[in-house]
Amino acid sequence: MSAPTAWLVTGASGQLGTDLQRLLAGADLTALDRGRLDLTDEAQVRDVVGRWRDDAVARGARPVVVNAAAYTAVDAAETDEVTARRVNGEAPGWLAEELAGAGRLVHVSTDYVFAGDARTPYGVDDEPAPRTAYGRTKLAGERAVAAVGGDAVVVRTAWVYAAHGSNFVRTMLRLEAERDTVSVVADQTGSPTWSADLASGLVELAGTSIGGVLHATGAGATTWHGFAREVFALSGADPDRVLPLTTAEFPRPAPRPAWSVLDPAAWQAAGLTSLPAWRESLRACLAELGALRP
Template sequence: MRILVTGHSGQVARELRLSLAGLGEVIGLGRDRLDLADSAQIRQRVRELRPTLIVNAAAHTAVDQAESEPEAAYALNATAPGVLAEEAAALGAPLIHYSTDYVFDGEKPTPYGEDDTPNPLGVYGASKLAGERAIQAVGGAHLILRTSWVYSKHGRNFLLTMQRLLQERPHLRVVVDQVGAPTWAGDIAAATAALVAGWQAGNARWGLYHFSAGGETSWYGFACAIAADLRERGLPCAELEAIPASAYPTPARRPSNSRLAGDKLRRDWNLALPDWRDGLRACLDAPR
């Protein structure tokens, strides 16, 4: 099997190259080899490589920046997934694509299910929702996996930012009234590999699934867990203060509730991602 993974240097793509290696030939394409803003180039690369499976781990993920550059966000998050879906369908190859909790407005008091109506608050969420719908409109075999609060030991993410700031500052204020499930990229990749193995075994159930870690916490709770690890290792660590989101305004609004129910994934695929605390420990213990 030949697996094409887009987003070569991204958090999830890096982990996918490791998790999928035992399932086939993995070809990772970064920006230097595949410009996802160029639809003609996407079609050319896919037709040259003729993959058995496409995993789209590339995206415009700068949530605040997307507000000032919507065309770039839509090109990567909406147009490119639709083109990949068309080319995958033409080859008879499934497409696995990652989406986000930001397609919801966060007003629901309980975890979101796949059937809940999206209502994104900003350009990032709207562009990701447009990408979902572009894939669904093609009608080929696909998995759209909505995840949340992704982090790893690479790139730019909350874990690395907190580790740095907690050691640089004596005091740090973190938002407490936004709730979700921090999800390690390594767990996303391992669960994706399980889905691919299930497909190879003839047990595929295509469609839209929520795909985040178990449990829930706030950004403040996540920061406290990161701080606890620093203290366990004898490293300097700031004092943390819980603040409301209103005290930390950003260009893009964030959903206050980012919890995603995983019932459908367990029912259809007999699969669940680990609890966020276990994922964090595995990430912290993993080699760089």
């Protein structure tokens, strides 16, 4: 009989952290937001996680940490890379070290570790070449986890949204109600990923001993413009009110990847449940929000 699992979720107040808590309701769960676990503070991270680990082991449970926390302010990271590196690059290594030989780490990473100039989906073995501070620090986190070894797995994802929090889908619903038209970038391609789907996949993965790097996103691909049009259409609004915009017309401090499509082949080969098609999940999310229209 396998040992029960003790869960620790970081980034508890974020989109993914919130959905993980919903999914793990009733489980042996410790969910920590930034106020309870400051990932810039190595001593606190090691103390909090170490004491939780020891308690779980003493109770005969298998400790599993899902690291859903990150410095995700992509533009701010360009001028605050030191803090971003602490959270994204160093803290995952501390977590891996505290769990080594005692528990499992599921660490969430990003499409931003790639250059974004491909035209076919990025595989897990493709060479990372981040072009932003955010991408560089997330890649550092992947490498920190790998350097520790132990029972750990890295999951890259992209274009995450949720039925709660601040995200693209909720912004589009708000703008649809406020404006006659909305202009959205049409030359960046990726795979919208509902955080509820990602949470389910991470929990399934946590129950295995699969290591290395995997990719998990919603199935299929679109542009931000296509994504916005689908939000409008499914919520009963005219999708032609969404106007195309080029990246050059909407410059940002951190360059956005033109191509963010990740290949799920390694995830599927591991026997894990494929995430649903992105349109299907968008429909489910809008239904949860009460925004889906026939």
